Amino acid sequence: MCAAPVPEPHRHLLDEREAGLLCVCQACALLFERDAAGRGHYVLVPRRRLALPGFVSGALGIPVGLAFFVVQADGRVIAHYPSPIGVTQGEIDKAVWDQAREQCDALGTLRPLVEAVLVNTAKGANEHWIVPIDLCYRLVAVVRKEWTGFSGGSTVWPAISEFFTALAPHGTSIHADAANASARTGT
Incomplete structure (x- = not known):
């Protein structure tokens, strides 16, 4: 954004016009902390990581065990499926998503396009999180890097497990009841 070196770790901005993520230095990230700063063009990707242990994703009808769901600016929900060739997408039926939101109010707190x-x-895991969109693309990179053969090979599934294990120390775990209460009260 400003041409300053971008250290690791760093924040990202979503360029809504180009539908892409931009790496930004800490100073630029601070400039975009307020939503109005980007004037509808740039949105700072938040840092929130929220575990949803009571959430049941089976009702969403996804055909695979590894996916992320992004609410679009127009309210549609797009499912993204990481694969060795990138991301496959499909739209989630509005009625199905609305039903999931009724069962887990925390879904109603998702910031469109950036969470x-x-x-x-997959493979017996039971992980459900609200995360920043940049972490989802980091997971896509893990899948692409580690996947071998038809079923993933011997390194992809441990790498995916490590990715999810690393979410926990930086996140908050909210049980479904607490998530529903906090979403209703705004706390």
């Missing part, structure tokens, strides 16, 4: 519901139910 996602990240789901891992």
Whole structure:
């Protein structure tokens, strides 16, 4: 954004016009802390990581065990499926998403385009999180890097497990009842 070196770790801005993420230095990230700063063009990707242990993703009808769901600016919800060739997408039926939101009010707190519901139910896992969109694309990179053969090979699933394990120390775990209460009260 300003041409200053961008250290690791760093924040990201969503360029809504180009539908892409931009790496930004800390000073630029601070400039975009307020939503109005980007004037509808740039949005700072938040840092929130919220575990949803009571969420049941099966009703969403996704065909695979690893996916993330992003609410679009127009309210549609797009499912993204990481794969060795990138991301496959599909739209979630509005009635199905509305039903999921009724069961987990925390879904109603998702910031469009910059947060996602990240789901891992593959190989017996049961992980459900609200995370920043940049973490979802980091997971896509893990899948692309580690995947071998038809079923993923011997390194992809441990790498995915490590990715989800690393979410926990930086996140908050909210049980479904607490998530529903906090979403209703705004706390």
